[in-house]
Amino acid sequence: MTRQNRTSPAASEQSLHQAYDTALLDLDGVVYAGGEAIAYAVESLAAARADGMHLAYVTNNALRTPDAVAEHLGELGIPTEAAEVITSAQAVARLIAEQVEPGSKVLVIGGDGLRVALRERGLVPVDSAEEEGLAAVVQGYGGPDLPWGRFAEASYAINRGVPWFASNTDLTIPGARGIAPGNGAAVEVVRIATGAEPQVAGKPLPPMHRETVLRTGAERPLVVGDRLDTDIEGAFNGEVDSLLVLTGVTDAEQLLRAEPRHRPTYVDRDLRGLLSGQPEVEPFAEGFRCGGWTAVATNGGVLELRETGETGENGETGENGQGAETGGTGDPLDGLRALCAAAWTAAGDGVCTLDAAKALARLGL
Numbered sequence: 001m002t003r004q005n006r007t008s009p010a011a012s013e014q015s016l017h018q019a020y021d022t023a024l025l026d027l028d029g030v031v032y033a034g035g036e037a038i039a040y041a042v043e044s045l046a047a048a049r050a051d052g053m054h055l056a057y058v059t060n061n062a063l064r065t066p067d068a069v070a071e072h073l074g075e076l077g078i079p080t081e082a083a084e085v086i087t088s089a090q091a092v093a094r095l096i097a098e099q100v101e102p103g104s105k106v107l108v109i110g111g112d113g114l115r116v117a118l119r120e121r122g123l124v125p126v127d128s129a130e131e132e133g134l135a136a137v138v139q140g141y142g143g144p145d146l147p148w149g150r151f152a153e154a155s156y157a158i159n160r161g162v163p164w165f166a167s168n169t170d171l172t173i174p175g176a177r178g179i180a181p182g183n184g185a186a187v188e189v190v191r192i193a194t195g196a197e198p199q200v201a202g203k204p205l206p207p208m209h210r211e212t213v214l215r216t217g218a219e220r221p222l223v224v225g226d227r228l229d230t231d232i233e234g235a236f237n238g239e240v241d242s243l244l245v246l247t248g249v250t251d252a253e254q255l256l257r258a259e260p261r262h263r264p265t266y267v268d269r270d271l272r273g274l275l276s277g278q279p280e281v282e283p284f285a286e287g288f289r290c291g292g293w294t295a296v297a298t299n300g301g302v303l304e305l306r307e308t309g310e311t312g313e314n315g316e317t318g319e320n321g322q323g324a325e326t327g328g329t330g331d332p333l334d335g336l337r338a339l340c341a342a343a344w345t346a347a348g349d350g351v352c353t354l355d356a357a358k359a360l361a362r363l364g365l
Contacts, residue, residue: 005260005349008288008341009267011280016243016266016273017048022218023274024240026203027059027069029226029248030271034176037076038247044271045078053274055084056216058223060202060230062089062140062167062183063111083215088167088202089140091211093117095201096165100135107131107162109154109186110140114167129157139190139198140167141183151186155193164190168202170230174248204234213238224274226250228262241265243273252336252365256303256343256356263344267337279334281341288341291334295342297354303342305335305359332363 012019025031031041049055057069057080064072066085073080093114096106100123108114108125115125118138126134137157142150158164169184187198201207203225212218221240225231226248235242244250244264255267266278279290287296289308296304307330339359343352 006263006265007345007348008281009290009337010241010265010278012266012278015276016222016278017051017053017275019220020053020222020241021220022054022056022216022222023048024056024058024212024216024218024221024223026225026227026231026248027057028061029174030224030245031057031073031078032076033174033248035072036176037078039270041271042077044274048274054216054218055080056086056212056218057084058086058203058208058212060088060141060168060170060183060208061173062087062092062113062117062202063143064113065116066090068112086208086212086215087113087117088208089113089117090120090215091208092138092140092165092167092201093121093123094211095199095207096136096138097121097123099163104135105131105133107134107137107154107157109137109150109190110142110146110167110183114138114140127153129153129160129162134162136163136165138165138167139183139187141170141173142186144180146186151189151193154190158190158194158196164194164196164198166198166200166202168208168230169200170202170227172249174226179249203230204232204237206237209234209238224271228254228258228264232258232264233261235264236261243268245270245273247271252339252360252363253356255336256339256360257347257351257353258344259347259351260344260349263340267333267340269333279337281337288338288345290338290341292330293335293338295335295338295359297342297346301354303339303352303354303356303359305339305362332365335359335363336365 066082069085070080070082170182171184173182223235223242242264243266281290
């Protein structure tokens with residue numbers, strides 16, 4: 001893939017697990033949510049691995065160590081080695097190590113994932129801003145029980161001029177009970193108190209992509225994620241292909257409004273998408289067709305969805321006799337892919353502002 005302004009989801013005659021050598025999988029919202037496996041994840045990943053695809057788990061969540069993540073995945077029925085887990089904690093630890101002396105002290109605002117990653121790079125994690133010779137502050141997701149006082153500790157050091165690093169800036173994180181504040185929300189707290197800006201390592205920025213390539217050796221990687229602003233943008237920045245799954249934080253409306261850097265190569269419901277090809281989205285009449293659906297950007301500022309041969313806004317006679325208000329019988333994902341093509345083409349380099357509410361309701365999305 002070369003960096004470009006995508007105007008339509010791509011097609012693939014091969015199943016994705018055969019077209020790419022390595023899947024770079026996000027965890028939260030893709031493989032699991034709130035610690036429990038997402039539907040179809042375990043069996044889909046097992047089938048992809050059995051057929052020769054390499055799997056690597058790439059997460060912006062810096063809380064847990066690769067060993068802990070691998071153990072958790074094993075408990076879910078996904079056998080995983082710690083070396084197959086790449087975290088934003090590892091990426092930010094490398095970033096810090098490139099800028100400070102070996103053995104330097106680093107104030108940690110976060111969990112064990114950061115501490116282990118820092119030690120791996122020959123750095124010394126500490127807990128107090130009063131440590132003599134403090135070289136850096138690093139902030140990563142610390143879980144819902146991280147004490148508020150830790151943000152104050154970071155602020156004291158940063159306000160004295162100590163360089164500030166953040167593992168990632170995801171504002172939210174999906175869990176079993178819904179969407180919760182992520183590390184990005186915590187970073188905002190410290191930013192307000194200091195007026196400073198951290199150096200950030202995690203997706204979608206280059207340090208995370210570099211860490212992933214160094215650790216996996218992937219030649220034809222496919223990024224698999226649920227977030228447009230981290231997973232998909234990270235793939236765009238790294239000039240690799242991506243698969244968006246609709247099991248996490250991104251919904252269909254957000255996908256239609258995606259700006260160019262947030263438009264995935266492929267779209268599917270869940271990780272079963274790895275095991276299949278992807279249908280073609282093609283220009284058709286005044287719109288775009290995928291499967292049994294055609295999407296049209298009308299002159300009235302609306303994204304209209306029709307089944308093949310169906311009556312459109314001008315009242316033409318349709319082959320199936322259905323009106324545009326009725327539910328369709330085609331695959332809703334094909335309808336969404338057609339809508340993406342119509343929306344992204346209409347938006348060009350910007351964001352689609354067409355009304356898609358009725359079309360998405362028809363698809364049940």
